[in-house]
Amino acid sequence: MIARGRIREWFIGAGRFAVLLFFSVALAFPFYWMVLTTFKQGGDLYNLNNNPFIFNLKPTMEHLHVLFRETMYLRWVGNTALVGIIVVFITLLLSLPAAYSLARLTGRWGERLGIAMFLTYLVPPTLLFIPLSRIVASFGLQDTIWSLVFVYPSFTIPFSTWLLMGFFKSIPRELEDAAMVDGLTRFGAFVRLVVPISLSGILTVVIFTFTLVTQEFVYALTFIAPESRQMVGVGVPTFLIRGDVYFWGELMAACLITSLPIALLYNMFLDRFIAGFTVGAIKYPAVYSL
């Protein structure tokens, strides 16, 4: 009996290992491939007789040099960072008070409003881009990053509000009540007390807003044409190609350098992200604890 149990344990363990191995390889393979391609010489990449898994010629930094010196890659990164920072600012400015209001001040009706706000997150860019391209053009924002600064908060605000609302709800009411007894107004208590102690929640929102901005593709592709004004997510897959020629070394180098920092940041804040996304579906006792 015990022996049978052991054997079964072993099979379950082996099964688990096989599943993990399969998915880790399948999911991470493109990134491994990016690394390999980045450091391979052109003559090595484009030779059908070479084993693609090994370096047949010496590794090279050439693709990285070309990417940084001869393409607009850094410019795109800069544009993305600038848009990201401004969008983060707008998002915090609007969603902090909105989330507080939903968590504390508007009661049952507020909960409905909160759900309504979250549902707007479901409205996809591919439904709105045609009218929005006209609206953007009528403001004279076409082909500038300001078009994106204007549009991106429409999906970062709902998400951030939702995330912050859960965060604020976890703060004990008594804290603000005490501050108000001490002479602060409700709004004063929000600005001086609630916001400072929610710093980790705010940081989470900053990271997610930023990653949402870097991941966006459809609006940037629709609103912006000139190479120099582009965001990194569109610039890399459209302008590192000349006609029919894909510069795979440079392309993969750009993919690698763009993905890794975002992935590292995101990984650090993953648990909060999950909590924000699944609020209402199940209860999470400890996730929001400060």
Added chain:
Amino acid sequence: MTSSPAVAQRPHGRRSTPESRAWWLGQAMFFPAMIYVLAVIGLPFALAVIYAFSDIKVGSVGYHFVGFQNFSSILRSATFLRALYDSFVFTIGSQVLVLVGSTFLALALEKKFRGRGVVRFLMLLPWVAPVSIGAIGWKWILDSLYSVINWVLVRIPILHLDKFNPPQWLGEPALAMASVILVHTWRLLPFSTVILLAGLGAIPKDIPEAAEIDGAGFWRKMFQINIPMLLPILNVALLFGIVFTFTDMTVVYILTRGGPYDTTQVIPSLAFFTGVLGGDLSEGAAISLFMVPILVVVAFLMLRQAHRTEVT
């Protein structure tokens, strides 16, 4: 203005003046965000509907109402019908794969083990990297000439593949559709997995343990406890997955541009090519409106789900 009943019922029992002040403050703090979102989502949405019933083009002036003309011409177009069909194939195909794959992966990842953090990081990469960037990585892996997959496949003797004419992953209709589905599955799998992991974490540990003591085996625990208790959260993952898939054009745009011969064209990408690149705003808007019924159904199901969990 009196205070809202919800605030008035609060057990703290404050006098009415601060209450109504709080109510007003609540409105004032909420509405800037709401107005912004409504302006940038609600207004264009209304415009999309208005465009769909007009003959508006890039550079045209004035508005002419044309009734259902756009819709009737779309419904007669073979390209559109193909895109509608492809959208469903793309969505259903990738969602089935995502659900099955992420259930396995989440169950395998649930238990703590050494190196779990590393595995979690590796498996998250597809979701975290910008879509367009992940997709272009796949484009290189599926390249017509230098595909590493083909390099391996032609060297497996039992497959009998012609070395000089290997599978064209993005060049043959059926293979192109399969590739697009697989790449999208690759991208969504981590998202679904982390949501399921959260769901597994929320299952009280005493239930499976009690079942084990009562003699339930691995499969019994799996199908009578774990999976049923996961259903609500599986539902959430699926609903988001459907929206993210049905409305996505990035994977198709980068990998195939809808080709070969529009056989991987989906509704959002067709709306893009027609309305944005082709400049036919009215027809593009009409095409994109075909996503709305799906979105409405998903929103309805989500609200029901939220309501249910609230009650229990």
